[in-house]
Amino acid sequence: MSESNFTTKFLKAFGIDNKGRNRRDPLNIWVPLISVGLALIVGMIVIAASGRNPFRAYALLFGDSGLIPGGAAWRREFAELLIKSAMYIATGLSVALAFKGGLFNIGAEGQFWVGAIVATFFGYWAPVAHTFGAMYVALGSFGWIAQLLHGAICIIMGMLAGGAWAAVAGYLYVKRGVNIVIGTIMLNWIAWFLITSWLAIGPMTPPSQTFTSGTFYVADTAKLLRIMMPTRLNTSILLVLLAAYATWFLLYKTTVGYEIRAIGYTANIGMEAPRAQGINIGRRILQLMFFSGALAALGGSFFILGLQYQFPNTATMGYGWTGIGVALIGQSEPLGVVLAGLFIGALRTGATSMQIANIPKTFSNIIEGMAVGFIALQVAVRYYLVKILQRRRTRTDPPADQEAIA
Amino acid sequence: MKALEVRSISKMFPGNLANDNISFSVEKGEIFAIVGENGAGKSTLMNIIYGIYTPSGGDLLVNENEVKIRSVEDAIKLRMGMVHQEFMLIPRFTVTQNIVIGDEPHKGIFFDYGRAVREVRELSERVSLTVDATALAGDLPVGVQQRVEILKVLRRGAEILIFDEPTAVLTPEETVELFVTMRKLQTEGKTILFISHKLKEVMEIADRIAVLRRGKLQGIVNKKDTTEEELARMMVGRNVVLEIPKVDVEVGPVAFACHDLHVRNKRGYEAVKGMSFDVHGGEVVGIAGVQGNGQDELVNAMIGFSHPVSGSMELNGKNMRMVTTAQLRKEGMSYITEDRARRGLVMPYTIRENAVMGQHLARPFSKGIRMDYDKVGEFAEGKVKEYDIRPGDVYDTAGSLSGGNQQKLILARELSLPHNFLIASQPTRGLDVGATEFVYRKLLEEKKAGKAILLISLELSEILGLSDRILVMFEGRIVGETTPDKTTEEALGLLMLGVGNDKKVQS
Numbered sequence: 065m066s067e068s069n070f071t072t073k074f075l076k077a078f079g080i081d082n083k084g085r086n087r088r089d090p091l092n093i094w095v096p097l098i099s100v101g102l103a104l105i106v107g108m109i110v111i112a113a114s115g116r117n118p119f120r121a122y123a124l125l126f127g128d129s130g131l132i133p134g135g136a137a138w139r140r141e142f143a144e145l146l147i148k149s150a151m152y153i154a155t156g157l158s159v160a161l162a163f164k165g166g167l168f169n170i171g172a173e174g175q176f177w178v179g180a181i182v183a184t185f186f187g188y189w190a191p192v193a194h195t196f197g198a199m200y201v202a203l204g205s206f207g208w209i210a211q212l213l214h215g216a217i218c219i220i221m222g223m224l225a226g227g228a229w230a231a232v233a234g235y236l237y238v239k240r241g242v243n244i245v246i247g248t249i250m251l252n253w254i255a256w257f258l259i260t261s262w263l264a265i266g267p268m269t270p271p272s273q274t275f276t277s278g279t280f281y282v283a284d285t286a287k288l289l290r291i292m293m294p295t296r297l298n299t300s301i302l303l304v305l306l307a308a309y310a311t312w313f314l315l316y317k318t319t320v321g322y323e324i325r326a327i328g329y330t331a332n333i334g335m336e337a338p339r340a341q342g343i344n345i346g347r348r349i350l351q352l353m354f355f356s357g358a359l360a361a362l363g364g365s366f367f368i369l370g371l372q373y374q375f376p377n378t379a380t381m382g383y384g385w386t387g388i389g390v391a392l393i394g395q396s397e398p399l400g401v402v403l404a405g406l407f408i409g410a411l412r413t414g415a416t417s418m419q420i421a422n423i424p425k426t427f428s429n430i431i432e433g434m435a436v437g438f439i440a441l442q443v444a445v446r447y448y449l450v451k452i453l454q455r456r457r458t459r460t461d462p463p464a465d466q467e468a469i470a
Numbered sequence: 471m472k473a474l475e476v477r478s479i480s481k482m483f484p485g486n487l488a489n490d491n492i493s494f495s496v497e498k499g500e501i502f503a504i505v506g507e508n509g510a511g512k513s514t515l516m517n518i519i520y521g522i523y524t525p526s527g528g529d530l531l532v533n534e535n536e537v538k539i540r541s542v543e544d545a546i547k548l549r550m551g552m553v554h555q556e557f558m559l560i561p562r563f564t565v566t567q568n569i570v571i572g573d574e575p576h577k578g579i580f581f582d583y584g585r586a587v588r589e590v591r592e593l594s595e596r597v598s599l600t601v602d603a604t605a606l607a608g609d610l611p612v613g614v615q616q617r618v619e620i621l622k623v624l625r626r627g628a629e630i631l632i633f634d635e636p637t638a639v640l641t642p643e644e645t646v647e648l649f650v651t652m653r654k655l656q657t658e659g660k661t662i663l664f665i666s667h668k669l670k671e672v673m674e675i676a677d678r679i680a681v682l683r684r685g686k687l688q689g690i691v692n693k694k695d696t697t698e699e700e701l702a703r704m705m706v707g708r709n710v711v712l713e714i715p716k717v718d719v720e721v722g723p724v725a726f727a728c729h730d731l732h733v734r735n736k737r738g739y740e741a742v743k744g745m746s747f748d749v750h751g752g753e754v755v756g757i758a759g760v761q762g763n764g765q766d767e768l769v770n771a772m773i774g775f776s777h778p779v780s781g782s783m784e785l786n787g788k789n790m791r792m793v794t795t796a797q798l799r800k801e802g803m804s805y806i807t808e809d810r811a812r813r814g815l816v817m818p819y820t821i822r823e824n825a826v827m828g829q830h831l832a833r834p835f836s837k838g839i840r841m842d843y844d845k846v847g848e849f850a851e852g853k854v855k856e857y858d859i860r861p862g863d864v865y866d867t868a869g870s871l872s873g874g875n876q877q878k879l880i881l882a883r884e885l886s887l888p889h890n891f892l893i894a895s896q897p898t899r900g901l902d903v904g905a906t907e908f909v910y911r912k913l914l915e916e917k918k919a920g921k922a923i924l925l926i927s928l929e930l931s932e933i934l935g936l937s938d939r940i941l942v943m944f945e946g947r948i949v950g951e952t953t954p955d956k957t958t959e960e961a962l963g964l965l966m967l968g969v970g971n972d973k974k975v976q977s
Contacts, residue, residue, distance in 0.1 A: 317840055317841060318839045318840055318841060319830055319831055319836045319839055319840070319841055320839065321841075322823070322830055322841050323830075325819075326816045326819060326823075326827065329816050329817070329818045329819060330812075330816055333811075333812050334812065336775075336809075336812050336813040337812065337813055337814060337815055337816045337827075338816065338827065339775070339795060340773060340775075340795060340805060340807065340813050340814075341795075341799070341827040341828035342794070342795045342796035342798075342799040342800075342828055343796075343827075344794070344796060454524075
């Protein structure tokens with residue numbers, strides 16, 4: 065076998081096997097593209113129906129989304145796009161990974177916030193913060209090592225907590241038969257109210273501050289490094305790309321991923337085939353929920369360590385919910401999730417400047433919702449796509465008698 | 471008059487010509503059988519006729535008029551009806567609701583259930599197919615469910631009835647009843663297309679028989695002018711040894727033993743009521759019985775899907791009563807299942823991914839946490855050649871294979887796992903002659919290699935041909951033990967139905 069061949073290895077890294085064939089369904093790419101396209105068209109109609117110029121709206125939406133280089137504010141917009149996208153990709157990966165195992169983890173939202181609050185805690189908690197503070201001073205010009213370590217500890221602790229939070233739902237499902245959708249959605253609200261109605265206004269707030277000021281701020285050593293001054297772009301986008309690669313590797317290169325996909329493919333027919341081969345379904349589902357929750361929590365730690373530096377009192381829900389849409393548009397494939405996350409990030413970034421031009425932000429939400437809606441209708445989209453393709457095939461290859469008539 | 475004519479129909483799937491220029495015609499009031507191995511193109515052809523697939527080329531004529539059938543609705547309008555192999559009944563609906571669904575009698579906007587029941591009763595009387603119009607479909611035995619399917623098709627005015635392997639799920643008695651029904655329909659002038667690979671049945675019921683092989687029509691023969699052997703030759707293209715050769719192997723030590731085993735089914739009802747038996751190395755123990763007499767529950771307990779409520783179970787002398795499937799596998803249990811789609815294979819997985827499932831954690835298929843898909847691929851390539859799995863591309867999904875090739879893949883996987891005890895649960899169910907023969911050969915090889923084999927089957931010829939000892943199972947108990955040379959199909963059949971249970975006392 066020509067394993068040493070560089071091209072072969074390169075192709076294999078992208079899931080193309082050594083026979084040069086990629087056996088993934090090409091519709092997996094076309095369905096999300098067409099859904100997004102349809103959503104953009106419907107969005108135009110809606111904007112036009114409201115008496116506004118859809119072309120001007122889209123020019124603003126995409127012009128200021130950070131996707132297209134150029135313009136005075138491009139660097140800032142690009143940075144905002146990546147900061148937002150990093151969080152959406154993290155929650156998107158979380159939902160996508162669970163999907164692959166046949167589980168609908170609707171609890172990315174709660175896991176995101178659990179990750180955020182735990183990262184906050186390890187960011188400011190004196191024993192940790194002081195240690196790394198002292199280390200930073202002691203290391204002098206190598207102080208960045210202390211920053212890396214402190215940031216890593218905050219992120220890892222956040223991910224462990226988020227993973228454990230998701231694993232609770234997994235445990236209830238495996239041991240008690242509690243539906244995973246119900247389990248995760250309940251835990252969302254438990255997490256949210258534990259944090260916003262207690263931790264973030266009680267034990268984790270400075271005593272001298274007012275009721276509305278949020279938690280302590282994290283130490284400087286815990287903050288994510290900025291990588292594109294003067295914008296606030298930080299390392300979160302790099303970390304999330306690493307997480308996307310890790311997710312892909314887990315799914316397609318490891319024994320655990322092999323088992324998880326086998327479970328996911330048979331989830332609606334009782335998972336008997338993998339079970340009969342001796343695969344421990346319960347354990348894998350628990351692990352899967354843990355990984356899934358950890359990914360969502362990674363997004364939560366970005367929110368704190370890269371953006372807010374404390375758990376703010378103004379935090380609003382939505383990152384986990386958005387992750388569901390991202391996973392759907394990305395067809396639950398890690399690369400697809402990255403692209404979908406960037407698309408949603410762009411819409412959200414551009415929406416702000418659209419709003420400045422007196423076009424409501426809601427329109428970008430409509431487009432987003434439509435895209436997800438069309439994806440949800442993908443059975444229908446696939447059906448018509450196949451029909452169109454078939455018709456084209458018969459048209460290019462007409463029967464002899466029809467040719468004679470023509 | 472020709473009820474249906476097929477003119478040079480072809481169907482191309484990517485990389486596979488499923489139907490290659492097939493032509494035949496069916497007279498009105500005829501029972502026309504189409505036989506062929508699994509994957510020969512029978513189902514594709516029927517799906518074309520019934521509007522599920524569009525043909526790549528060729529014409530269809532119904533009642534001597536050229537027609538285009540683009541959907542099932544078109545087919546129904548042309549008075550065709552398909553009785554599917556897997557019934558499409560809603561278990562929680564009554565027989566009447568199931569029959570009228572999609573075309574319900576109504577009073578204004580309300581469903582007129584009373585009238586529907588009357589209509590169903592009239593219809594069932596007219597064609598003398600007895601069903602209880604108000605029973606829940608899910609409570610009915612399989613044979614009666616099929617009757618409901620037939621009534622549903624007749625109510626839509628079908629004149630051409632397509633039966634897709636209708637006997638696959640039936641007991642021998644139910645098959646006899648079905649054939650009576652088919653004859654009755656024939657006398658009423660209905661045209662019947664009967665798809666099967668059971669030659670005995672075809673010879674019994676059909677007027678003419680078309681044989682397909684690898685998508686091509688091999689010929690059409692009159693039943694009167696042919697024999698089972700000739701049909702088998704046409705189907706597989708060579709002489710098939712339907713007789714199973716006797717293999718004598720010295721019996722080894724006990725591999726599997728159970729004593730007074732009690733197993734509950736999913737509803738908590740005791741389905742296995744105290745079974746005791748053992749299986750030695752180099753021995754095939756056959757369990758004969760009519761479906762639903764506790765075989766499924768017994769297998770579930772033996773593979774660790776459910777734990778027995780009481781009794782003992784040992785594999786190689788180790789207690790295996792409360793263990794997981796993984797532990798049983800580790801101790802040397804292999805399992806061939808009849809339920810290939812649910813239990814045997816992960817259908818969306820490729821051949822190579824399926825080929826190693828169960829040993830994927832061992833070297834060389836994985837190192838630590840990493841799967842080595844190159845090694846997996848090499849292994850699968852080897853198995854595809856060894857077991858002649860076709861088409862032999864290891865990147866094809868298991869779901870794209872025909873039933874026979876799926877079973878070969880399962881055999882390839884299970885027999886390559888380290889094992890000394892093999893559970894073969896209806897290993898030839900739904901398989902054609904060629905694949906069946908292959909399975910028998912492999913099982914006999916296993917026996918020669920000194921493995922202990924437990925064969926659970928509904929096919930008496932299989933039980934008699936392969937087993938060294940036969941246990942007859944009836945209502946969760948062993949009601950008789952015998953050997954193939956001391957019994958006949960008839961005697962076994964009686965035992966299976968619970969007749970002459972006192973024989974147990976004698977043996």
